[in-house]
Amino acid sequence: MTEVVILGAGNVAFHLFKAFSKAKNIKVTQVYNHRDESLEYFSKFTETSTEIRNLKSGDFYILALKDDVIPEIAQDLKSKNGIVLHTSGAVSLNSLECLTNLGVFYPLQTFSKNKAVDFSEIPVCIEANSIENLERIKALASAITRDIREINSEQRKALHLAAVFVNNFSNHLYSIGAEICKTNQVDFSILKPLIKETASKMESLSPKDAQTGPALRNDQKTIETHLKLLSKKDKDIYSLLTQSIQDFHGKKL
Amino acid sequence: MTEVVILGAGNVAFHLFKAFSKAKNIKVTQVYNHRDESLEYFSKFTETSTEIRNLKSGDFYILALKDDVIPEIAQDLKSKNGIVLHTSGAVSLNSLECLTNLGVFYPLQTFSKNKAVDFSEIPVCIEANSIENLERIKALASAITRDIREINSEQRKALHLAAVFVNNFSNHLYSIGAEICKTNQVDFSILKPLIKETASKMESLSPKDAQTGPALRNDQKTIETHLKLLSKKDKDIYSLLTQSIQDFHGKKL
Numbered sequence: 001m002t003e004v005v006i007l008g009a010g011n012v013a014f015h016l017f018k019a020f021s022k023a024k025n026i027k028v029t030q031v032y033n034h035r036d037e038s039l040e041y042f043s044k045f046t047e048t049s050t051e052i053r054n055l056k057s058g059d060f061y062i063l064a065l066k067d068d069v070i071p072e073i074a075q076d077l078k079s080k081n082g083i084v085l086h087t088s089g090a091v092s093l094n095s096l097e098c099l100t101n102l103g104v105f106y107p108l109q110t111f112s113k114n115k116a117v118d119f120s121e122i123p124v125c126i127e128a129n130s131i132e133n134l135e136r137i138k139a140l141a142s143a144i145t146r147d148i149r150e151i152n153s154e155q156r157k158a159l160h161l162a163a164v165f166v167n168n169f170s171n172h173l174y175s176i177g178a179e180i181c182k183t184n185q186v187d188f189s190i191l192k193p194l195i196k197e198t199a200s201k202m203e204s205l206s207p208k209d210a211q212t213g214p215a216l217r218n219d220q221k222t223i224e225t226h227l228k229l230l231s232k233k234d235k236d237i238y239s240l241l242t243q244s245i246q247d248f249h250g251k252k253l
Numbered sequence: 254m255t256e257v258v259i260l261g262a263g264n265v266a267f268h269l270f271k272a273f274s275k276a277k278n279i280k281v282t283q284v285y286n287h288r289d290e291s292l293e294y295f296s297k298f299t300e301t302s303t304e305i306r307n308l309k310s311g312d313f314y315i316l317a318l319k320d321d322v323i324p325e326i327a328q329d330l331k332s333k334n335g336i337v338l339h340t341s342g343a344v345s346l347n348s349l350e351c352l353t354n355l356g357v358f359y360p361l362q363t364f365s366k367n368k369a370v371d372f373s374e375i376p377v378c379i380e381a382n383s384i385e386n387l388e389r390i391k392a393l394a395s396a397i398t399r400d401i402r403e404i405n406s407e408q409r410k411a412l413h414l415a416a417v418f419v420n421n422f423s424n425h426l427y428s429i430g431a432e433i434c435k436t437n438q439v440d441f442s443i444l445k446p447l448i449k450e451t452a453s454k455m456e457s458l459s460p461k462d463a464q465t466g467p468a469l470r471n472d473q474k475t476i477e478t479h480l481k482l483l484s485k486k487d488k489d490i491y492s493l494l495t496q497s498i499q500d501f502h503g504k505k506l
Contacts, residue, residue: 009463057486067475069405090475109447110465115454120315149443158437159444161479162430167443167451168466169494170423175460175501177415184411189401190376191412191419192455194362198420199452202445207428212264212363213421224322225416233500239492241422244490248428 002140003029005055005082007073009038009066011111012087016144018043020136023143025113050065052076060085060140062105071095074102083133089160092153093127103128107145107155110167119144125151125159171248176234208249215245255393256391258283258335260306260326261317262291264364265340269317270295273373276396283309305329313338313393315358324348327355336386342413345406346380356390358379359409360398363420372397378404378412428485461502468498 004020006013006028013057032049034253039048049055052073063070063086065076070086077084084096084103096102104127109117117227124141126148129132134150141148174195175253178188192193201210214222223242227235257273258264259281266284273279285297287300291300299394302308305326314330316339323339324422327349335490337349338358350354362370377394379401381387387403394401404412427448431441454463467475477496480488 003408042477096439106503108443109422110450110454110462110463112454112458113462115457117450121446123446125443130256136345147443149394149444151439151467155437155439157478158433159439160475162433162444163447163464164272164468164491165426165478166430166432166448167488168464168468168498170448170451171454171460171463171465172317172468172494172501173418173423173426175464177419177470178460180411180415180464183343186404186408186412188459189262190361190378190400191415192344193374193376193400194416195423195452195455196368196418198362198423199448201363202427202448204368205365207424207431208366210363210424211421212365212424215417217422222413225343225376225410226417229411229414232294233497236479237395237422237497238417240490241425242485244429245421245425247486248425 003058005030005058007032009033013064019144123147215242256282256311258311260285262286266317272397376400468495
């Protein structure tokens with residue numbers, strides 16, 4: 001049985017805990033967090049602690065923590081024999097260099113507590129300080145996902161940035177769409193099939209081939225009508241993205 | 254049998270033709286386009302014509318045409334008894350006012366010829382110049398979709414604008430993500446589960462509740478790291494969207 005200790009109680013910790021709890025031959029033996037209140041959910045299923053010095057020994061320590069506390073928590077884990085992994089897209093492998101056995105376990109997905117995910121389809125980006133550790137991390141990952149990728153720290157940082165564009169920023173464009181609906185007394189649900197299809201097209205088309213709309217067609221009349229309907233701030237976003245589409249597709253403004 | 258004549262041979266015409274062809278009690282009796290080459294596909298299944306004066310009589314004339322030619326084509330249809338419908342998000346009902354029986358049939362979806370769609374889930378926004386015509390358009394729409402909405406011209410214009418944000422602009426953010434992957438020798442497929450989940454979250458969460466990421470957390474360190482990795486143009490997009498997220502969620506920059 002592989003024993004896993006999870007440090008952190010946020011969205012990533014929550015979904016990793018659920019995925020590992022379902023996996024064969026893996027047991028989450030403890031969840032640590034500095035705030036006791038955040039441990040309530042986990043305490044129903046396993047041991048919990050608010051004290052680093054009370055951490056149990058385990059095969060893996062997974063730091064699902066805020067980026068800036070990772071190096072200092074790593075310092076506290078120097079005496080541990082297990083492999084210490086962080087789950088961050090933006091933090092390099094080197095930030096754990098005070099340790100002997102270390103690596104990265106970055107699930108490239110957006111997690112919200114009240115939205116279940118199928119972990120088996122989530123790409124997990126792994127990195128390690130030795131071939132042996134890489135193999136052990138790969139075995140751990142294979143218990144919960146079919147999609148394991150060896151990604152170095154530079155690539156991971158770039159992926160994290162790409163994820164901000166395709167996830168955080170796209171989601172914000174949905175918020176702008178929802179606001180436009182609200183202003184015009186239209187139910188936001190009407191946009192949901194379009195949102196779904198926009199994403200679904202990526203299964204069979206490249207984003208370049210899937211691009212449509214007034215910017216691509218250089219349909220100035222529609223672009224001007226749209227700009228008149230928008231607030232100053234949303235107008236800036238509309239103009240900048242329209243220009244970016246036209247630059248990308250080699251259209252003249 | 255309801256007889257439908259389609260004018261246009263683009264993506265909307267193509268997918269409407271396929272949906273109507275599958276529907277019970279509806280027959281597409283003719284497809285018109287000014288360019289003969291574009292009619293090749295349709296000519297395998299029905300009559301085609303490049304001449305407006307050769308249009309057959311029908312119950313409905315569906316103008317799946319570029320926005321700016323809709324009013325002039327409407328002029329050519331004055332002698333027809335059927336209901337003339339346009340399929341544009343941006344053109345008002347009034348643009349057909351030279352006609353007796355007129356309306357709008359706007360499917361709120363993104364169409365590409367080489368991507369099949371399930372038309373039954375596509376919201377069709379309808380509008381008409383009389384209650385009788387509205388009922389007849391509703392009956393036509395119900396043959397191909399379960400989601401029919403009465404939407405006036407102002408609302409439709411706003412929806413078209415919202416669609417640009419959630420569809421065209423989101424898709425362009427996928428293009429930027431794909432470019433970042435390419436630069437860093439990472440396969441774009443790694444982002445596909447994230448893209449899918451971002452859209453899928455809208456089934457159970459509002460976009461406001463689904464928002465995550467460095468902008469929302471006001472994680473300045475990550476934001477600065479990301480800005481350093483970007484080209485001038487993408488940096489402007491990153492900054493503007495980050496600020497917009499923070500304004501929308503009431504965070505201080």
